[in-house]
Amino acid sequence: MKNPIVKQGMFATPDDWKRIETMIEGLPRKDRIHGYTIAYMTWNYASQVVDDAMVENAQGKKDSEARKLRDEAEKTWLKNES
Numbered sequence: 001m002k003n004p005i006v007k008q009g010m011f012a013t014p015d016d017w018k019r020i021e022t023m024i025e026g027l028p029r030k031d032r033i034h035g036y037t038i039a040y041m042t043w044n045y046a047s048q049v050v051d052d053a054m055v056e057n058a059q060g061k062k063d064s065e066a067r068k069l070r071d072e073a074e075k076t077w078l079k080n081e082s
Helices: 017-025 029-081
Strands: none
Touching: 017 029
């Protein structure tokens, strides 16, 4: 499955969540709540995108399996009609 979340080249990818927390903690105290809000909302959004992609991928597999079963049934039916 291809990663549905495209990285933004303009920004570095932190090595871990601790790096993000360190950056937020470096903000003025009054602004930290905004940093955490944005960070965790982004986390939740990324999680939802992955969830949606996983469901779509699973549905695609189900559709593929259903087509395969339908094709096999059709071949059997056509064979029996001959």
